[in-house]
Amino acid sequence: MTDCIFCKIAKGEIKSDFLYENDNFFVIKDLNPKANTHLLVIPKEHSNSLNEFDGEKYGKCLIKTIQDVTKKLGIKSYKIQINTGKEAGQEVFHLHVHILSNTKI
Ligand code: 5GP
Ligand code: ZN
Numbered sequence: 291m292t293d294c295i296f297c298k299i300a301k302g303e304i305k306s307d308f309l310y311e312n313d314n315f316f317v318i319k320d321l322n323p324k325a326n327t328h329l330l331v332i333p334k335e336h337s338n339s340l341n342e343f344d345g346e347k348y349g350k351c352l353i354k355t356i357q358d359v360t361k362k363l364g365i366k367s368y369k370i371q372i373n374t375g376k377e378a379g380q381e382v383f384h385l386h387v388h389i390l391s392n393t394k395i
Contacts, residue, residue: 315355365391
């Protein structure tokens, strides 16, 4: 998607520090953190929201990515959030998973 901010970050067209990366996902800090640590787990492939995400193909990898990045950063206690749809507060229409934790990294 040409006009999508997270696609641009995925392609390196907009610079952002990747805290973690694998073949299918990357993890960055949220621009406007709502917790001590606020990360975004973002698939490299565009899908507008969880409704269109290919869970068959990427579901297990998404969970593994969350486990790996939190382990790598020493985050043992956290919550995850996926805003799906405008009425639920989704602002960026490229699927992303929020990781929110009181643990400072
Ligand atoms: P949503 O409400 O769509 O679930 O969350 C979008 C999140 O993306 C917001 O928490 C917002 O702060 C974050 N965000 C929007 N643009 C950027 C950006 O360019 N870089 C980063 N790191 N985060 C962004
Ligand atoms: Zn995108």
